Amino acid sequence: MDQVTGKTTVRQRLVETATRLFYENGYRATGINEVIREAGIAKASFYAHFKTKEDLLVTCLEQRHNQMMAQVQAFIADARSPAERVRRLFVWLGDPQSCGSRGCPYLNMASEFQDAGSRVREVVRWHKCSFRNMLRDILALHFMGKSKTTEQVEQAAEELYLLLEGALAASPVHCCSWPVETALRIAEDRFQLGG
Amino acid sequence: MDQVTGKTTVRQRLVETATRLFYENGYRATGINEVIREAGIAKASFYAHFKTKEDLLVTCLEQRHNQMMAQVQAFIADARSPAERVRRLFVWLGDPQSCGSRGCPYLNMASEFQDAGSRVREVVRWHKCSFRNMLRDILALHFMGKSKTTEQVEQAAEELYLLLEGALAASPVHCCSWPVETALRIAEDRFQLGG
Amino acid sequence: MDQVTGKTTVRQRLVETATRLFYENGYRATGINEVIREAGIAKASFYAHFKTKEDLLVTCLEQRHNQMMAQVQAFIADARSPAERVRRLFVWLGDPQSCGSRGCPYLNMASEFQDAGSRVREVVRWHKCSFRNMLRDILALHFMGKSKTTEQVEQAAEELYLLLEGALAASPVHCCSWPVETALRIAEDRFQLGG
Amino acid sequence: MDQVTGKTTVRQRLVETATRLFYENGYRATGINEVIREAGIAKASFYAHFKTKEDLLVTCLEQRHNQMMAQVQAFIADARSPAERVRRLFVWLGDPQSCGSRGCPYLNMASEFQDAGSRVREVVRWHKCSFRNMLRDILALHFMGKSKTTEQVEQAAEELYLLLEGALAASPVHCCSWPVETALRIAEDRFQLGG
DNA sequence: AATGAATGAGTGTTCATTCAT
DNA sequence: AATGAATGAACACTCATTCAT
Known part of the structure; x- marks a missing residue:
């Protein structure tokens, strides 16, 4: 939204439409024509704003x-403890409203850009x-005062990351909630999140 | 290979070429023309063997x-214990030779077929x-004699599955081995695989 | 014309149509769409026969x-002497039926391909x-027995070539016959073509 | 240059940039966007100065x-005789600095405007x-006192013009100096330019 | 069983031009 | 006098698929 006029700009409409379509149908399956039609923008206007698809x-x-x-920060913000913040990450992940039920948009896009040096892969990695x-x-907050080295915290972060990634990858395949629950169960035990 | 004549059949050449190209470049990025050219097959022959792409x-x-x-069964077959078999799963996963360094081909394809009822998604799920x-x-063998219920074994399988899935998803993004190592570390602790 | 079936092949229709359109309108001014429409060929068929425009x-x-x-060989073939053959070159050049009234198609195309290494320029040069x-x-025949060195014949060829080129370039600009007549006059004097 | 302010006007920058680009790349190959970008002018400003491309x-x-x-007048101005002035025309023609090595810009443009009544063709003819x-x-000066009729001088002019045109057309095709030298040789003999 | 030739509908991209400011 | 934003039509080219042989 343009803060002054209150109108969504052309560029923003294109980004929002494309974000949705790329996520729903994939990158290559989504044509520029579809994007501009749904955004209600002329083709040449599109190419005035973006060099390429x-x-x-x-x-x-x-x-x-x-x-x-x-969004995720807001979602976990009002938790009473770091532990609860971690638990809420899984809640957020399992909620199709917040996270989408077609898997991780970044992993999905990466699968269509296998070229190692691709800019898309860079964005995904970042x-x-x-x-x-x-x-x-x-996790650093959670482990505070529990005599953990920086390295141990890093490792825990990687573990938590991996659990979330596993849940994120498995969920859309099986279309049910056990992946998230399973990942949460492991995390609770491993990081003593338990209430 | 045709067991009798010793020649690869047309159909088999198409499947092998396509398997490679779909994995390397993605489904939509791979054209029928590319497949038949690399397989050395005429286009109409292709459509004699397969109804559609x-x-x-x-x-x-x-x-x-x-x-x-x-392959994976063969890779873990000569392990001395179920625990070692599990550990070897991670070795296998981390080896680009055996498993490919572009992530899971099934997850990759699923990302290009978001339609819930698609046959491709069915195959992936299966x-x-x-x-x-x-x-x-x-795991059932590994836990034998450790008084675990069937349900507990099922849960452990889901956990192990999730860890492998997480490693499989994270590896091609970060292009290094820590995802596999991290997943293995969690698995070793959780299922007492340690030697 | 296919000698067996008596039908013009697709490829040949494309070449003939394009030759005409490129000459009449220029290379860039002629779209592939125009070519295939006038040739009555589908676009994909075009690209089955030619890699690019x-x-x-x-x-x-x-x-x-x-x-x-x-054509030019046939046109000058029945002349009674080399000298007359040379004179007939100018007749041929001045006849819009045989040579076209829009200048030299090769020079015209070269002007749209200024890149020194371009394949089009190569063909033009050739x-x-x-x-x-x-x-x-x-000219070698014409000068036979007149004690001219090979080098002198080469020089005369370059001179004749230059005169024809000048006439070819000037004609479509002025849309009249004096360039050809002027070039012929010079040639007649210089090479003693006169009957 | 605006004589008063010392600044190149917008219009002039456009003309100079376009003159260069049209000559280097051709008319249709040069887009309006390229012209205005290199001239540093906004698109609408362009259309304020020129109705069309x-x-x-x-x-x-x-x-x-x-x-x-x-330029050419200046180049031949300090010659000691009309004959030397003519010879210097060929020097000027053969110098890529003065004349450009991509052929005659007028002939090049004419080849992209085959429509007989086109304004471009008119300018070229003019x-x-x-x-x-x-x-x-x-040539009138050169032949002064040599009892030539007006018509004879006109004819000589056409001949000289044709030789120069031939050299101009042939040079960029063969990328070397023999066309100019050949044309000069003919002219020297024919008009007794020799010193 | 296998093919060479052909296709309609689509791709991503660029064109010269206009309009509201 | 000058501009940034927008456009419809055209561009060269590729797609998965079919058909006569």
Whole structure:
């Protein structure tokens, strides 16, 4: 939304439409024509804003990252303890409303860009590292005063990250909640989250 | 290979070529033309063997499943204990030779077929369940005589499955071995695999 | 024309249509759509026969070269002397029926491919050299027994070539016959063509 | 340059940039976007100065004509005789610095505007006639006192024009200097330019 | 069983031009 | 006088699929 006029800008409409379509149908299965039709924008206007379709995707992923990080932070913000914050991560993950039921948009896109040096893969890597860092910060609080080395905290973050990633990957395949529950169970035992 | 004539059949050449290309470049990024060119088959011959491109993919995934299950079974076969068999699962997973460094081909394909009822998603689900059942059978042996209920074994299988899935998803993003090592560490502690 | 069936092949229809359109409107001003519409061919069929639009052009130029050389040879064939053959070259050049009134198709195309290494420029150069060699062979006969060195014949060929080129370039600009007549006049004097 | 402010005007920057780009790449191969980008001008500003792209080209050709005529006049001005002036025309023609190595910009443009009534073709014709007239004026001086009729001088002008045109057309095809040298040799003999 | 030739509908991208400001 | 944003139509090219042989 443009803060002054209150109208969504052309660029923003394109990003939002594309974010949705790329997630729902995949990158290659989504044509520029579909994006501009649903956004109600002329084709040449699209190319005035984005050099290529891949550029659009990169922008979508970057923007989605920011929104998602804000969302998840908000979702866990009012927890009473770091432990509960971790538990709420799994709740957030399991909620199709917040997280989408078609798996991780970043992993999905990465699967269509296998070229090692691709900009898309870079964004995906950056997003995942960013997410893992957030986990580390939460766990650092949780372990405070429990005489853990920095390295131990890092390792715990990687473990938690891996559990969440496993749940995220398995959920859309099986279309049910046991992956999230299973990952949470492991995390609770391993990091003494238990209430 | 045709067991009698010793020649690879046309159909088999198509499946093998497509399996490779779909995995390396993705489903939509791989054209029929590319497949038949690399397989050295005429286009109309292709459509004599497969109704559609999607049919080819389904066949590829089914066939790969069988090969992969056989491979992994062979890889862990000569382990001295169920615990070591589990550990070797992670070795196998971490070896790009055996498992490919572009992530799980089934998850990759699923990301391009988001339609819930798609035959591709069915195959993926079937493959993953099948794999999880194999894990359950291994763990059942490992827990034998340790007074575990059937349900407990099932849960352990789901946990192990989830750890492997997490490692499989995270590996190609970060292009290094810590995901597999991290997943193994959790598994060793949780299932007392340690030697 | 296919000699057996008596039908023009798809490829040949494309080449003939494109040769005409490229000459009438220029290379970039002629779209693939226009070519295939006038040839009555589907777009994908076009790309089954030619890798790119530029490929089509190269083929057109090569084919036109062969036809044109044959035509001009036929046109001057029944002359009674080499000198008359040279004079008939100018007649042929001045006849819009035989040579086209839009200038030299090779020079025209070259002007749209300024990149030094372009394949189109190569074909143009090859065509022009080929033509000059034909002139040299005619002049060699004309000068036979007049004690001219090989080098002198070569020089005369270059001079004749240059006169023809000048006439070819000037004609479509001024849309009248004086360039050809002027070039012929110079040639007659310089090479003693006069009857 | 604006004589008062010392700044190149917007219009002039557009003309100069376009003149260069049209010559280097051709008319249709040069987009408006490229012109305005390299000129550093907004698109709408362009259309404030020129009705269409073709208008811009016409302006470019007109302006270039004036510059070129002035240049060539300056180049031959300090020659000691009309004969040397003619010889210097060929020197000027053969110098890529002065004349460009991509052939005659007017012939090049004409090849992209085959429509007989096109304004571009008109400008080209006007330019060429203008040039031929200049040649006639030089030759008139050269032949002064040699009892030549007006008609004979006109014919000589056409001959000289044709030789220059031939050299201009052949040079960029063969990328070497023999066309100019050949044309000069013919001219020297024919018009007794020799010193 | 296998093929060479052909296709309609689509792809991503660029074009010269206009309009509201 | 100058602009940033937008556009419809066209561009060269590729797609998965079919058909006559």
